[in-house]
Amino acid sequence: MDSFELNKVAGAVLGALLLAMGTGFVAELIYKPKPAGDRGYALPAAEENAGAAAPAAAKEEPLPVRLASADATKGQAAAKKCMACHSFEKGGPNKVGPDLYGVVERPKGSHEGFGYSAAMKAKGGNWTYEDLDHFLHAPKQYVQGTIMAFAGVPSGAERADILAYLKTLSDKPVDFPKP
Numbered sequence: 001m002d003s004f005e006l007n008k009v010a011g012a013v014l015g016a017l018l019l020a021m022g023t024g025f026v027a028e029l030i031y032k033p034k035p036a037g038d039r040g041y042a043l044p045a046a047e048e049n050a051g052a053a054a055p056a057a058a059k060e061e062p063l064p065v066r067l068a069s070a071d072a073t074k075g076q077a078a079a080k081k082c083m084a085c086h087s088f089e090k091g092g093p094n095k096v097g098p099d100l101y102g103v104v105e106r107p108k109g110s111h112e113g114f115g116y117s118a119a120m121k122a123k124g125g126n127w128t129y130e131d132l133d134h135f136l137h138a139p140k141q142y143v144q145g146t147i148m149a150f151a152g153v154p155s156g157a158e159r160a161d162i163l164a165y166l167k168t169l170s171d172k173p174v175d176f177p178k179p
């Protein structure tokens with residue numbers, strides 16, 4: 001091979017390289033994908049206690065205020081949903097749940113002859129109106145491990161009505177806390 005021929009080969013190789021680079025460059029101009037940016041929507045951070053009851057709870061009046069306008073008759077009607085499991089008469093039988101006559105200020109988990117969950121027996125203290133309000137709002141949150149299979153009463157006004165009804169079920173009704 002003389003140098004002229006070598007030059008031709010070199011030229012051909014260079015040409016091929018240039019062509020390859022050129023097409024690559026043009027192809028990139030045409031096809032280079034633009035960055036897609038963030039996908040989807042930014043979700044708001046999960047709120048604590050997210051759930052159906054949370055927004056209502058946020059603007060709920062404090063219990064003493066709710067109790068001041070509570071209605072025992074409405075509470076008795078609302079307590080129909082408890083009657084599948086509870087009796088409300090003095091000396092009434094334990095059913096799926098314990099009899100609830102005189103439950104206000106009764107020590108938690110103390111009704112004779114009823115087999116409470118370990119969680120309820122361990123809770124401690126008496127059933128104040130405040131505690132009953134929390135328990136009825138979300139039984140499984142207030143007493144983790146309770147065997148009361150009841151979702152709770154989301155409405156604060158309705159819970160106050162039920163507490164007003166429970167207040168009447170006593171030989172010595174306990175006064176409501178003052179607003």
Ligand code: HEC
Nearest residue numbers: 082085096097098108109110116117120146147148149150
């Ligand atoms: C599906 C059955 C069921 C329903 C419905 C139900 N309960 Fe209960 N309840 C129970 C059981 C079971 C217990 C015992 C819980 C435990 O030992 O953990 C209980 C416990 C209680 C206690 C604690 C009593 C104590 O002696 O410590 C209260 C107060 C109470 N229920 C109120 C209510 C009210 C008010 C309603 C209606 C709004 C209601 N429950 C609806 C089954 C039920």
